[in-house]
Amino acid sequence: MAEDEALIAATALVKQFGDFTAVDGIDVRVRAGEAFGFLGPNGAGKSSTMRMIGCVSRPTGGALRILGLDAAKDGAAIRARLGVCPQQDSLDLELTVLENLTVYARYFNIPRKVARARAMELLDFVQLADRAGDKVEPLSGGMKRRLTIARALVNEPEIVLLDEPTTGLDPQARHLVWERLFRLKQRGVTLVLTTHYMDEAEQLCDRLVVMDAGRIVAEGSPRELIDRHSTREVLEVRFGNDPLDGFADKLDGIGERVEVLPDRILVYTGDGDAAAAQVHGRGLTPSSVLVRRGSLEDVFLQLTGRTLVD
Amino acid sequence: MVTTLIFPRAMSRLDHRASGALSVTARNLAAARHAAYWWVLLSGFVEPLLYLLSIGVGVGRLVGDIALPDGRLVTYAQFVAPAMLAASAMNGALAETTMNFYGKLKFMRIYDATLATPITPMQVSVGELIWAMCRGGVYSAVFLVVMAALDLTTWGWALVALPVTLLVGFAFGALGMGLSTLLRSWQDFDYINVTQFGLFLFSGTFSPPSDFPVPLQILIEVTPLYHGVALLRAITTGSPDWTVLWHVAYLVALAVAGLTMASRRMGVLLLK
Ligand SMILES: Nc1ncnc2c1ncn2[C@@H]1O[C@H](COP(=O)(O)OP(=O)(O)O)[C@@H](O)[C@H]1O
Ligand SMILES: [Mg+2]
Numbered sequence: 001m002a003e004d005e006a007l008i009a010a011t012a013l014v015k016q017f018g019d020f021t022a023v024d025g026i027d028v029r030v031r032a033g034e035a036f037g038f039l040g041p042n043g044a045g046k047s048s049t050m051r052m053i054g055c056v057s058r059p060t061g062g063a064l065r066i067l068g069l070d071a072a073k074d075g076a077a078i079r080a081r082l083g084v085c086p087q088q089d090s091l092d093l094e095l096t097v098l099e100n101l102t103v104y105a106r107y108f109n110i111p112r113k114v115a116r117a118r119a120m121e122l123l124d125f126v127q128l129a130d131r132a133g134d135k136v137e138p139l140s141g142g143m144k145r146r147l148t149i150a151r152a153l154v155n156e157p158e159i160v161l162l163d164e165p166t167t168g169l170d171p172q173a174r175h176l177v178w179e180r181l182f183r184l185k186q187r188g189v190t191l192v193l194t195t196h197y198m199d200e201a202e203q204l205c206d207r208l209v210v211m212d213a214g215r216i217v218a219e220g221s222p223r224e225l226i227d228r229h230s231t232r233e234v235l236e237v238r239f240g241n242d243p244l245d246g247f248a249d250k251l252d253g254i255g256e257r258v259e260v261l262p263d264r265i266l267v268y269t270g271d272g273d274a275a276a277a278q279v280h281g282r283g284l285t286p287s288s289v290l291v292r293r294g295s296l297e298d299v300f301l302q303l304t305g306r307t308l309v310d
Numbered sequence: 311m312v313t314t315l316i317f318p319r320a321m322s323r324l325d326h327r328a329s330g331a332l333s334v335t336a337r338n339l340a341a342a343r344h345a346a347y348w349w350v351l352l353s354g355f356v357e358p359l360l361y362l363l364s365i366g367v368g369v370g371r372l373v374g375d376i377a378l379p380d381g382r383l384v385t386y387a388q389f390v391a392p393a394m395l396a397a398s399a400m401n402g403a404l405a406e407t408t409m410n411f412y413g414k415l416k417f418m419r420i421y422d423a424t425l426a427t428p429i430t431p432m433q434v435s436v437g438e439l440i441w442a443m444c445r446g447g448v449y450s451a452v453f454l455v456v457m458a459a460l461d462l463t464t465w466g467w468a469l470v471a472l473p474v475t476l477l478v479g480f481a482f483g484a485l486g487m488g489l490s491t492l493l494r495s496w497q498d499f500d501y502i503n504v505t506q507f508g509l510f511l512f513s514g515t516f517s518p519p520s521d522f523p524v525p526l527q528i529l530i531e532v533t534p535l536y537h538g539v540a541l542l543r544a545i546t547t548g549s550p551d552w553t554v555l556w557h558v559a560y561l562v563a564l565a566v567a568g569l570t571m572a573s574r575r576m577g578v579l580l581l582k
Contacts, residue, residue: 017582056426056581076428090423094341103340106333107427109326135344155427 007032007067007159007190008053014061015048022048024214025062030159035181035191039201039296040211041308046194047087049211050163053192054084067158080108083157087164087194089148091136097147098123098132101154108155115154122150126180142173149180160184162193166200178203196308198296210300217303222296229302230294231256233272237279237286238264254278259301268298330429334437335444337420355449358398359456365516366390366462376518380549391462392471392546393515395453396538399475401506402449403483406442408502412490415576425580431573439483439569446479447472463546471545478538481561484568485534491575509535514543534564 008030015023023045030036038046051057052064055075064071066078092100098119105115123129126146136144145165152160165181166174181204185191195201201208202222210218210225218225235255239247244260251258255269269275272291279286300308370386377383414420421434454468454475463471489502512526513519513535519527530536541557544550 054426058581076430079426080428082426084426086422086426088419088422090419092337092341092420092423093418094344095337096344099340103333103337104423104427106336107330107424107429109329109333109428151423 005029005031006065008036008192009065010049010053010062011064012062013049013052013059013064015045015052015057016060021214023052026209026211026214026216028209028216030190030192032158032190033188034206035185035193035204037201037205037208038192038194038211039196039198039205039208039300039308040194041196041300041306043213044196044211045214046211047163050086050161050192050194054082054086054161055079080155081158083152083155083160085145085148085152085160085162085165087167089144091144091147091151093136095136096132097128097134097136097139100136100147101151104151105154110155118154118156119150122153125153125183126150127176140173142169142176145169145173145177146180149177153184157189159190159192162191164194164196166195166197174200198300198308201296208296210296210303212300212304218299225296225299226294228299230298231268232270232294233275234292234294234298235267235269235272235275235279236264236288236290236292237267237276237284238288239284240287250282250284251279254282261307266298266301268294327433330433331437331440334424334429334434335440337424338438338441339444355398355402355452358394358401358449358453361397362387362391362394362453362456366394367460378543378547378549379518379553380551382547382549384547387460388462388547389543390516391457391460392542393513393539395450395457395471395475395546396478396513396535396542397510397515398449398453399446399478400482400509400535400538402446403439403442403479404486404502404506406445407438407483407486408490409499411438411487412493412496412499415491415579421576421580425576431576431580432569434576435484435487435569435572438487439480442483443476443479446483447476450475450479457546464548467546467548471542474542474545477558477561477565478542481534481538481564481568484565484572486568488568488571488575491572491579509533514539534561537561 006029008028010026010028012025012027013023014021014025026049038049040046048057052059052071053066055071055078058072067081069078071078092103095103101119101122102115105119120129123132126149128143128147128150131139131143136147139147149165166177169177181191193204205222207221209216218229220228244265247265248258248260251265251267255267255275257268259266267275276289276291297308366387370390373386375383376386376389424434425431450472454471457463458465458468486502493499512530513533514530519530519536522530537557537560541554544554
């Protein structure tokens with residue numbers, strides 16, 4: 001990809017805290033209009049990366065260009081064109097729902113009248129219009145998250161940064177957030193998000209990088225990554241509370257690869273049902289058998305030997 | 311107007327910066343409209359008024375007249391009133407820029423979100439100080455009305471004194487904000503409170519610094535409230551001379567130092 005096509009271009013980007021390296025030389029290109037994801041477990045360095053992109057944290061090394069500007073020099077000019085939804089909501093609890101948007105809009109030098117009109121529109125968009133005059137404190141987690149997303153949109157940003165947009169939300173609240181983010185994507189807004197949920201990455205991201213311990217271990221579309229590092233189907237078998245140590249040998253040769261986890265065994269295969277039949281054929285009687293499609297979780301496991309969410 | 315024509319770009323940049331700071335001030339105004347803030351505000355100027363009445367007027371009966379640096383004699387109430395005015399400007403500004411500022415910085419974490427916008431730490435500091443000045447300005451104005459009404463100064467000098475109280479507040483506010491960024495917990499505010507009370511008692515407030523032994527006198531003359539007191543006393547007693555320039559310069563330098571420290575430290579704390 002040509003340099004000038006990228007809205008965000010990080011080259012050998014490093015972030016250190018003291019002598020601890022949180023981001024260890026990553027290269028990232030984000031194109032206009034795409035939804036780009038950072039997938040990785042806690043502590044992978046996702047937030048540190050997002051804060052550097054948001055120009056609220058100085059890179060320790062490497063180059064970072066955003067919207068054609070240098071993050072180290074033009075922070076304020078870049079921030080003016082970004083929308084940020086940080087990992088912690090950071091809403092202003094002394095203000096009402098509406099004021100959280102109008103006051104924030106003033107930070108972007110948006111005229112009062114425009115700010116108010118836009119705030120009302122955004123509250124509509126995130127389905128909080130009926131709470132406009134309420135305090136923020138009593139809102140549910142999902143509502144606070146949606147308000148933070150609305151706040152990130154108040155300056156009509158070219159790029160929206162979302163750090164774990166749905167972590168801690170119940171399934172219903174998550175789907176509502178996903179649905180709103182999907183609409184943003186349809187409008188052509190460039191989304192950059194982090195997550196440790198593989199389903200979130202699969203649903204929302206056109207392209208993503210898998211991060212682990214400050215490094216990028218894989219990059220591509222969700223489909224590409226699954227095709228490259230996993231199989232079409234995965235067979236999950238459990239054997240009640242029996243210890244699973246010896247099972248690697250017993251299942252050897254079934255499918256393309258066998259992975260023994262503490263609580264279950266994964267068999268990577270193109271045909272899950274056939275693999276299940278083979279398991280039974282060897283005289284084994286699993287307490288449960290599940291055939292599912294290969295996922296980003298499997299990709300992560302394959303690349304790092306660990307699961308995403310522990 | 312002329313400057314706008316000659317330096318349009320520089321002026322518009324300045325304008326932009328100022329409006330950024332004012333948007334921080336506006337946030338506080340919006341928050342204050344909800345809170346039980348107005349009661350807090352009220353309590354702030356009752357205290358110096360009580361001091362003025364009890365000590366200035368009450369004790370003043372026992373003390374008799376006092377000589378100013380230029381030799382003129384004034385009543386004790388006239389002597390003490392400008393000191394209470396300076397102390398009230400100090401207290402008002404510190405109330406906003408120590409406890410409240412610290413709460414927003416570390417506890418409510420308001421500025422984490424603010425700094426994700428084009429707003430800079432310096433604009434946050436200036437915006438907070440302007441807010442503190444709005445509060446301090448109200449205190450001072452009321453106090454000056456009382457002074458003029460009690461014949462402790464003239465209406466004309468009271469008018470001159472008002473912007474000077476803002477300077478005193480600005481300097482203390484900046485200092486307080488800078489120091490607040492160093493505090494680790496609420497307990498540390500005890501240091502600030504004790505210092506504040508020490509300044510209140512010894513800054514030439516109740517008796518001229520020359521009444522004290524020379525070492526103490528020198529100490530008094532390097533601390534900030536002394537300069538506020540001396541400056542306002544020169545004005546409300548109608549006897550300003552060239553030394554007021556020195557006091558003004560001291561307070562301006564303090565304000566600049568405090569602001570610089572506050573914004574630098576805010577950067578260190580929040581933009582990691
Ligand atoms: N301000 C900080 N000071 C010291 N260490 C930090 C700081 N912020 C993050 N870290 C460390 O850097 C690593 C990466 O953190 P983070 O970027 O928050 O990861 P993620 O968002 O992927 O969970 C973690 O080990 C974390 O403890
Ligand atoms: Mg994180």
